[in-house]
Amino acid sequence: MKNNMTSKEIREQFFNFFKGKNHKIISSAPVIPFDDPTLLFTNAGMNQFKDVFLGKGTRDYTRAADTQKCIRVSGKHNDLEEVGYDTYHHTFFEMLGNWSFGDYYKEEAIIWAWELLTEIWELPKERLFATVFRTDDEAFEIWKNKTDINNSHILRFDEKDNFWEMGEVGPCGPSSEIHINLSDDYENVSLVNAGDAKCIELWNLVFIQYNRDKNGTLHELPMKHIDTGMGFERICAVLQNKSSNYDTDIFVPLLNAISELSGIKYELEEHQIAMRVIADHVRTLTFAIAEGAVPGNEGRSYVLRRILRRAARYGRKLGLNKPFLYKLVDAVVNKAAGGMGSVFPEIKENQNNIEKIIKSEEESFNVTLDRGILLFEELISKPNDKKIISGKDVFKLYDTFGFPVDLVEVMAREKGFKIDISKFNELMNEQKERARKSTKNKISSLNIVGLNLNNFEIDSTSITNFVGYEKLDTTTKIIGVKNEGAVSLLVFEETPFYVEAGGQISDTGSLFINNQECKIKDLSKVENKTIHVVENKLQTLFDIGMEVNLSVDKNRRWAIMRNHSATHILHAALRQIIGKHVKQAGSFVGPNRLRFDFTHFAKLSNEELFDIESLVNEKLMENLILYHHRNIPFEEAKKMGALMFFGDKYGDKVNVVQFGNFSMEFCGGTHVQNSSQIGLFKIISES
Numbered sequence: 001m002k003n004n005m006t007s008k009e010i011r012e013q014f015f016n017f018f019k020g021k022n023h024k025i026i027s028s029a030p031v032i033p034f035d036d037p038t039l040l041f042t043n044a045g046m047n048q049f050k051d052v053f054l055g056k057g058t059r060d061y062t063r064a065a066d067t068q069k070c071i072r073v074s075g076k077h078n079d080l081e082e083v084g085y086d087t088y089h090h091t092f093f094e095m096l097g098n099w100s101f102g103d104y105y106k107e108e109a110i111i112w113a114w115e116l117l118t119e120i121w122e123l124p125k126e127r128l129f130a131t132v133f134r135t136d137d138e139a140f141e142i143w144k145n146k147t148d149i150n151n152s153h154i155l156r157f158d159e160k161d162n163f164w165e166m167g168e169v170g171p172c173g174p175s176s177e178i179h180i181n182l183s184d185d186y187e188n189v190s191l192v193n194a195g196d197a198k199c200i201e202l203w204n205l206v207f208i209q210y211n212r213d214k215n216g217t218l219h220e221l222p223m224k225h226i227d228t229g230m231g232f233e234r235i236c237a238v239l240q241n242k243s244s245n246y247d248t249d250i251f252v253p254l255l256n257a258i259s260e261l262s263g264i265k266y267e268l269e270e271h272q273i274a275m276r277v278i279a280d281h282v283r284t285l286t287f288a289i290a291e292g293a294v295p296g297n298e299g300r301s302y303v304l305r306r307i308l309r310r311a312a313r314y315g316r317k318l319g320l321n322k323p324f325l326y327k328l329v330d331a332v333v334n335k336a337a338g339g340m341g342s343v344f345p346e347i348k349e350n351q352n353n354i355e356k357i358i359k360s361e362e363e364s365f366n367v368t369l370d371r372g373i374l375l376f377e378e379l380i381s382k383p384n385d386k387k388i389i390s391g392k393d394v395f396k397l398y399d400t401f402g403f404p405v406d407l408v409e410v411m412a413r414e415k416g417f418k419i420d421i422s423k424f425n426e427l428m429n430e431q432k433e434r435a436r437k438s439t440k441n442k443i444s445s446l447n448i449v450g451l452n453l454n455n456f457e458i459d460s461t462s463i464t465n466f467v468g469y470e471k472l473d474t475t476t477k478i479i480g481v482k483n484e485g486a487v488s489l490l491v492f493e494e495t496p497f498y499v500e501a502g503g504q505i506s507d508t509g510s511l512f513i514n515n516q517e518c519k520i521k522d523l524s525k526v527e528n529k530t531i532h533v534v535e536n537k538l539q540t541l542f543d544i545g546m547e548v549n550l551s552v553d554k555n556r557r558w559a560i561m562r563n564h565s566a567t568h569i570l571h572a573a574l575r576q577i578i579g580k581h582v583k584q585a586g587s588f589v590g591p592n593r594l595r596f597d598f599t600h601f602a603k604l605s606n607e608e609l610f611d612i613e614s615l616v617n618e619k620l621m622e623n624l625i626l627y628h629h630r631n632i633p634f635e636e637a638k639k640m641g642a643l644m645f646f647g648d649k650y651g652d653k654v655n656v657v658q659f660g661n662f663s664m665e666f667c668g669g670t671h672v673q674n675s676s677q678i679g680l681f682k683i684i685s686e687s
């Protein structure tokens with residue numbers, strides 16, 4: 001067998017091999033799929049090619065090879081429980097892949113995989129096994145007739161092992177896997193797919209053939225494709241003659257750094273587990289944060305928080321009581337695998353920020369970590385025949401001490417305890433319900449009092465056309481009406497009035513009918529209709545079909561537009577100066593001021609504030625032109641690279657607001673025509 005290769009050389013050889021087969025070497029897609037709301041983390045190499053497989057997108061090549069950054073800690077592929085306890089599952093790993101988009105198919109995929117493993121790398125053939133999907137005779141025959149694999153090593157398995165799916169929906173297909181048995185019992189076929197650490201899957205060749213829809217039905221794809229994934233850390237372990245991925249040059253420098261910090265060697269089983277978890281989790285945090293994800297309370301942010309807290313708590317087992325994880329980032333960037341930063345420059349460029357974010361998150365958890373551990377020790381020392389930690393106690397650890405439930409579960413498992421998860425979930429739901437109620441009250445108090453759409457005379461198919469991007473006055477007809485004494489609720493065919501959304505507050509203004517003015521007191525949007533609350537001091541009642549003039553208060557609206565456009569420029573400036581992790585978390589845009597909420601791990605310094613303010617003003621003076629892309633398909637907007645917000649729901653058609661080449665965001669608001677119309681930008685306060 002070829003050995004004495006560094007991981008860096010192994011990666012290179014993989015690329016070179018497929019370059020020789022006319023593949024284009026492409027770079028990894030981001031591991032944080034900010035533009036795919038169905039996925040928290042990229043979990044396989046094929047994620048970035050979903051559109052190609054579905055026939056919705058194309059590339060300018062039909063063969064490609066890459067290494068893809070993957071994270072498997074949520075959803076269909078979740079390996080978190082294994083990590084640290086076994087030697088070959090990571091939360092973050094690299095997946096080496098070769099791809100055919102309607103080009104070559106099963107035969108080449110199988111023959112080339114075999115060639116690389118057995119001819120180039122000279123893996124021992126007697127230890128290799130190939131699995132195929134139980135009905136896939138075609139793949140079986142190719143293995144048998146076109147390679148020199150021992151025929152008794154070709155095995156058939158069912159859906160669980162040989163049918164690959166990215167998630168509940170999407171492209172999928174039968175697969176053929178290559179396993180290696182490194183045990184003494186290496187001819188034993190029953191070890192394949194049996195969860196034995198000595199007999200593991202190395203490479204999965206997927207024959208992408210179907211799309212699974214929401215109902216679970218499989219549809220044949222217009223073209224057949226090849227999607228392969230080989231675990232980089234696993235092949236390195238094999239080629240470096242190690243029985244654990246953690247003994248390769250990818251992990252040893254990290255384990256050494258942990259030993260140095262803790263003064264504990266990688267020897268005792270208990271310490272080894274803790275060190276493996278920490279080494280693994282630091283990689284995940286480094287790569288995720290490099291791309292702008294941050295630990296937080298929801299969605300993928302909460303996953304990262306959980307990962308970090310888990311690692312911090314394992315640190316306690318090594319006597320690491322002060323923030324330490326951030327100190328390991330350097331080993332990931334500059335030492336592990338010959339310096340991961342040389343292959344993935346994003347972690348090198350953002351190293352400083354990554355360290356700061358991890359450190360500040362460690363500091364905030366440290367405050368409660370020790371007290372939580374104490375409470376936990378108390379809980380398990382009480383007499384407890386069933387060895388179950390009550391849902392109430394789990395909830396207390398979660399709610400008061402910030403212990404993610406899976407962490408409590410791990411701690412319980414270590415002591416032979418279980419947790420009452422169903423009671424915990426009940427308490428969680430009650431808490432969510434309380435939170436929901438309190439926000440609901442807020443929303444209804446904002447709404448128009450007494451608005452009852454049941455006896456609102458309106459054609460349910462009619463909609464209000466918003467014309468307020470182009471004009472602030474219009475003549476239109478009433479299409480919905482409800483007279484309520486001193487006020488009338490009116491819906492018009494079209495309106496220039498903007499209704500509060502995305503932080504921008506509602507317009508004010510007037511309605512004119514027969515030269516009499518009625519003030520518009522409030523606005524609300526119900527489905528596609530804008531309801532205007534109109535003061536009614538007229539002798540006659542409003543009725544459907546009447547013609548009126550609508551007029552927005554222009555000075556006020558222009559002031560609002562200046563603030564809204566300034567919000568976008570500020571957002572772009574923050575990302576340029578503070579870092580890509582800066583994400584809008586909310587905003588207020590009114591006529592007198594704007595407020596911009598964003599996530600960051602520290603207070604901004606005076607110097608930073610000054611730099612931000614200067615950059616914004618510089619951009620205002622540059623006279624950046626507004627490009628208002630309206631009603632464009634969501635997919636197209638994504639491709640343009642417009643900033644969007646994870647968790648927000650967008651329709652099929654969206655608006656994108658672009659200022660020069662400096663700022664581009666999904667936005668439904670109203671804006672000035674060019675940045676110089678904003679005037680001067682001044683930061684009054686930061687909190």
Ligand code: ATP
Pocket residue numbers: 044072079088089090091092093095200201202203204229230231232233234
């Ligand atoms: P396993 O059964 O070992 O969990 P899998 O079937 O989940 O593997 P695939 O989804 O086919 O794996 O991924 C392709 C390859 O990526 C695998 O053959 C393996 O080498 C590697 N791989 C998968 N999951 C991990 C992980 N958590 N850590 C490291 N490598 C992995």
Ligand code: MG
Pocket residue numbers: 077079
């Ligand atoms: Mg798996």
